[in-house]
Amino acid sequence: MCDLDRMLRDVTDAEVKEKLEQVHEMFTISEDSPADPIAKRPTEEQMQWSCRVAAAQEMLVREYDLDALTYYYHGAPGNEYEKLQGGFIVGHSLLTARGIPCAGEGDLKTAVAMKICDTLGTGGSYSEIVVVDYEDESILLGHDGPFHIAISEGKPILRGMGLYHGKQGTGVSVEAKVKTGAITTLNVTQTGDGQLKMISSEGESTDGPIMKIGNTQTPVKFRKHPDDYMEEWFREAPTHHCAMAIGHQARLFQKVAELLGMVHVTL
Template identity: 75%
Template sequence: MFDPIKPAKKARVGLYSIGLEAYWNQFEGLRERLLEYGQFIENKMQTFGEVYNFGLVDTEGKAREAGEWFNKNSVDIIFCHSATYSTSAAVLPVHQICQKPVIILNLQPTERINYAQTTTGEWLAHCGACPVSELSNAFNRAGIPFRVINGLLGLDYTPSISLTNETTHERPEAIRAWKEIEEWILSAGVARTLQHSRFGFLGNTYNGMLDMYSDFTMIQAQTGLHVEILEMCDLAKFVDEVTPTEVRNKMEEVKTMFEISGDSPADPIARKPTDEQMEWSCTVAVAQEKLVKAYDLDSLTYYYHGSPGSEYEKLQAGFILGHSLLTAKGIPCSGEGDLKTAVAMKICDILGRGGSYSEIVVVDYIDQTILLGHDGPFHIAISQGKPILRGMGLYHGKQGSGISVEAKVRTGPVTTLNITQTGEGKLKMIISQGESTNGEIMRIGNTQTPVKFPLHPDEYMSRWFAEAPTHHCALSIGHNASLFEKVAEILGVEYVTICR
């Protein structure tokens, strides 16, 4: 049901191991042992990305060859496996030639060497930490940003050549290290996907919402995505092509995904959807999917005011249902022309964390939660139970009436991702971890999720407002702060984490 219309791209991962050429003739089996470790890393990384393993770099000539090879294979990130000691001169050229983000892997194969029996050759297989400070110094002086992951290699066996235990996959040092590796690879996949993405911008931005106005060139310059400017007539032509069979099929899909509401017991404008509203929203939803496929879109930002009673006012009144369905299928849709939040939603979706369009709705000082939500669209794939469809007598602050989605993000850990723009014209990510609770929500046809942050609501809001956010954010499932921070680093975007 939630199969993506356009699957995200996997990162292209460069990998190589380092060593000192002089060792190979001195210590039998050492070179092969280190290559075996590198092969283990490659195999495990394949779960998260497409891995290009150059093998062993042990001279400056090999380093230059590796840099050219990584460029040829268009890698997004490079992992330097510090397998044993190497001179920094035999490593630096890799990254001077291929200037992609670099992560040094300081992964020791054993939790403890066999002190009594260890030979020099045995020690050299475990001394990967030795050259890391030298590499750090060289990279820093060469102006090459880098990160280091320290921990255990995480083998689930001990090589026959070893004189100690190397089965370390259940140790926390291995689990933590591999979580970091996974996050860096997934983050590089976000960057690759964005660089190949087409974001539709349909209509315009809600008049007067100054925080949401964006420069399309700035967005492309800092993320690599392309903005395709669309008009309402581009969508209207697909509405005219929709067949009764397509509407019936879409109606069946909707009835499977949603609960159809009765009248709201509280709000007179939130009522049971009429047959006419259902049929029109399904018609528009079919057209919206056709538009996405015709223009090869990966995301869509939209808003159109529409003159009262006009054709386009009626068309935009049917948007929320179809855009919720598209969001569930990997095409995040953000309302009110908020392109920056569409980027945040897309990042969450690429990572498989959802990303529902949200803003502050109200504060519950008794439960100490902040309700986050909007009048749509909603990310159905991360819903707590079936979302509810309600008919709306009017869309508050907007033209027209139609169907809206009432839902909450599933209970458990959540993370908000806000993308704003600084006074210098740079994108900035604002990240907050919290817990989605089972608290009550209003029955007014809007999405609402009660979120309890580690801070008192007033303290949280004070810190959040101080960062000058765009007033919308993407609400994702899971505690994703460390992951989002890595995405920001890969993209070269400033970030701040409000709370964990």
């Protein structure tokens, strides 16, 4: 956070303008959400701040030659670092689109999963189980960002959040879904003896509705009833996050695991 704060002070107005142009090219700017009273059209101030932070995030990646990153910040309410982390999501989505996957909540193992997916050209969007639709028998997978724009169904939407879901602060968040069709989730977890382990799950992204609340969400049908699938998944001791890739890629991910000397399980 100290490095990023230092770099933020060096960001020029021209660099902010360049980021704003990238954002308008890659995202749709939302109006107020009809479903969530705290999800509004992003203000000009929120957009400017997110783009200023995004420029600093790019400096951080260049200075330390990062291939991926993960982040977590929890501090005293209302301090300057809280404002700084409130601007993370847009910049981290831009970096993820450029092959520098960014994972939230300090989940380094999922950053590895995202990097594997991206390196293989299959995407790798940061996800977790959000809710189950028992009528449709689908599981809604998503997060508040970052999102891999290359595998989006249409242009992702930016919403201004009066309060982030499950974290401190306010700012701009990404609302999007992964392309309809075949998908694979890749989870990188850890075994009892400290080794890394990969879990692949193939399914289908449906064209079902998503909540307009400023989060990435994709309804997915796996090959089993959601309860049976989750029982099987939890039995493999996953982290609660995963990377979502397009296409059925379990055999490809198994080859990666063999090359890396890792255990791999396909559900």
